[in-house]
Amino acid sequence: MLNVKNLTKTFDRQNRHFDAVHEVNFSMKGGDFCVLTGPSGCGKSTFFHLLCGITKADGGEVFFDKKDICKLSDKELAALRAEKISYVLQGDSLLPNFTVLENICLPHQLSCGRTDLEKKAMELLSHFGLEAMANDYPSNLSGGERRRVAIARAFVHDPKLIIADEPTSDLDEENTAMIIDFFQQQAKQGKAILISTHDLSCLRPGMIRYQMEKGCMKKA
Amino acid sequence: MKQFVTLNMALKNLQRRPVRSWCMIFFVFMLAASLFFCTVLTDSLSESLEKTTNRMGADVIVVPEEYEKDMADALFQGNISSFTFDKQWLGEITGVEGIAKSSPQLYLRTLAADCCSTAVQLIAFDPETDFIITSWLNDDGIELPKKGEVIVGSKITPETDGNVIFFNKPYKVVGQLEETRSNYDACVFMTYETADEIVHSDKWIEAFGEAGAAENLVSCLMIRAEQGIDKNDIATKINYRLSKDCPVRAYTMNGLLSGAMNTVNSMDNYSSILMILISILVIAALVCIFTITINERTKEFGILASLGAGSGKLAGLVLSEGCMIGLAGGLIGVIFSIVGLLIFGNTIVVLMDIPKLITALDYLLILGLKCMALALVVSIVASLYSAWKVSRNSLDTLIKGEEM
Numbered sequence: 230m231l232n233v234k235n236l237t238k239t240f241d242r243q244n245r246h247f248d249a250v251h252e253v254n255f256s257m258k259g260g261d262f263c264v265l266t267g268p269s270g271c272g273k274s275t276f277f278h279l280l281c282g283i284t285k286a287d288g289g290e291v292f293f294d295k296k297d298i299c300k301l302s303d304k305e306l307a308a309l310r311a312e313k314i315s316y317v318l319q320g321d322s323l324l325p326n327f328t329v330l331e332n333i334c335l336p337h338q339l340s341c342g343r344t345d346l347e348k349k350a351m352e353l354l355s356h357f358g359l360e361a362m363a364n365d366y367p368s369n370l371s372g373g374e375r376r377r378v379a380i381a382r383a384f385v386h387d388p389k390l391i392i393a394d395e396p397t398s399d400l401d402e403e404n405t406a407m408i409i410d411f412f413q414q415q416a417k418q419g420k421a422i423l424i425s426t427h428d429l430s431c432l433r434p435g436m437i438r439y440q441m442e443k444g445c446m447k448k449a
Numbered sequence: 450m451k452q453f454v455t456l457n458m459a460l461k462n463l464q465r466r467p468v469r470s471w472c473m474i475f476f477v478f479m480l481a482a483s484l485f486f487c488t489v490l491t492d493s494l495s496e497s498l499e500k501t502t503n504r505m506g507a508d509v510i511v512v513p514e515e516y517e518k519d520m521a522d523a524l525f526q527g528n529i530s531s532f533t534f535d536k537q538w539l540g541e542i543t544g545v546e547g548i549a550k551s552s553p554q555l556y557l558r559t560l561a562a563d564c565c566s567t568a569v570q571l572i573a574f575d576p577e578t579d580f581i582i583t584s585w586l587n588d589d590g591i592e593l594p595k596k597g598e599v600i601v602g603s604k605i606t607p608e609t610d611g612n613v614i615f616f617n618k619p620y621k622v623v624g625q626l627e628e629t630r631s632n633y634d635a636c637v638f639m640t641y642e643t644a645d646e647i648v649h650s651d652k653w654i655e656a657f658g659e660a661g662a663a664e665n666l667v668s669c670l671m672i673r674a675e676q677g678i679d680k681n682d683i684a685t686k687i688n689y690r691l692s693k694d695c696p697v698r699a700y701t702m703n704g705l706l707s708g709a710m711n712t713v714n715s716m717d718n719y720s721s722i723l724m725i726l727i728s729i730l731v732i733a734a735l736v737c738i739f740t741i742t743i744n745e746r747t748k749e750f751g752i753l754a755s756l757g758a759g760s761g762k763l764a765g766l767v768l769s770e771g772c773m774i775g776l777a778g779g780l781i782g783v784i785f786s787i788v789g790l791l792i793f794g795n796t797i798v799v800l801m802d803i804p805k806l807i808t809a810l811d812y813l814l815i816l817g818l819k820c821m822a823l824a825l826v827v828s829i830v831a832s833l834y835s836a837w838k839v840s841r842n843s844l845d846t847l848i849k850g851e852e853m
Contacts, residue, residue, distance in 0.1 A: 278844075278845065278848075281755070283754075283755065283844040283845060283848060284844070284845055303759065303760065304759055307754070307757050307758065307759035307760075308757065308759075309757075310754075310755065310756065310757035311756065311757025311758070312757070315756075316755045316756075318751070318752060318755055318848060322752050322755075323752075324749055324752060324753075325465070325749070326461050326462045326464075326465035326466070326749075327458075327461060331461070335454065335457070335458055336752070336753055336756040336757075336758065337756065337757075338454040339454050339455060339458060339753065339758050339762055339766075340753070340756055340757035340758040340759070340762065341757060342454075344454075366465075382756070
């Protein structure tokens, strides 16, 4: 499903080139649950941005469903993010002007015209114990609840690949367990899950762990 | 439903930020209301002037030199006045080539006192020579008034017995002219015989002093030029003929109303400049608010982009918000102005010393639509820059929430 070859991204910082992502090779298939660990600033987020087509690579290739996404136009990349690759941003990523239910459904209506997501959204909210908050605004939710809503939004339109950037950071054990359990359950149903984390305590058997350091990635 | 998602999201964004939204709506409201009111004002003045000129049907008018402004004010502004000159001076005009018709008129005023039904302009005409008022009567199917009878304009309301009282004497109203939206709507018309009776009534003499026989008094001589003859030439020829001590002068209708025309033109120019300045200010204010807002909302756009919203859709969202601000501000401005004009129209007329305001609903609605269109255009123009910035920025910048 996903095949990354020699992926490189270079940034300029204080007149100095450095590789945020350096010749990374990586692959995953449906049902894989991969966890990327590494210190802050090691290039995890940049790597994820490259996989989603948010950032353009300076070298290498990213094949998703046998298509090199590095060669896709902005419009095609947007369509890919709208339909097949779901990305959960680091931190709070809910839209403050929309209710929980709207946060899950409206962005997908805007990006790909899906208007049939409300039922699935309520099912996901119910799974996360948030169905009573469907009409609340994000400002009324705790950090853990917001994170669960963001994850529900990532799954609602049934994407193939879900990439989540530190989905459990700053969460208590209960919330962390709930989210990891959900990811595992989705992986078992055939979705490819890729997350990054600092919290090694959330690692479970069956997860494929990768370690990233100074832009280089290796299987741990 | 699918096609309304952008509008739905834009509406929710505006609703959830009421202070910002109402500030922007207020700016657009000011623009729409100012444009609406200035246009009604200048159009009303232009229409009054045009209707007065058209209704008059005279090309050249001979009036006492010192009362030229009074005459213009009587015709255009609706100010009531009495002024006369001796008919003998008209002898010097006879024989001027190019005059097809000429007829004298006598302008008298009534008083806002117990002796008169209302303070209005009385206009006496000579049915034998008249080519103006008799044609209006023919058009409206009204018989010529006899001695003691009057015809009233559309705005004059007779007493319950069908008379109007002037200087303690009742005059029978035998007809009412249809509305012309000119100052003639507030005038009373009669023949010279009736006017003679008025100027010899005790109350008139008490108020204005002794007058000679009305048939010898003239306020103005209306002249229609022969076809193909230049009216300026006729006025020039008449003035050339008149001796230096003659108190009257000939003016073309445009010349007589030139002061009013200049005023209208100046107002038109000033209001155009004002509108351009207000539009620029509103655009600048909206651009500032939009830019600040968009910079605060960079992360929101990043979230949408990360979920697959393309740059066109993000720009569409910003433009939709601009459209809604424009429509809301324009609509509120127009409704506010129409209601204000309908309720306070008369007060505005008095306060601004203007003849009248156009309050015809069809005119107001069409103007309202034009003002709303301008408000919409201004709002879209103001949001274009922000829409462009959102659509041109890298997704990285948007997701990181950095200032654009």
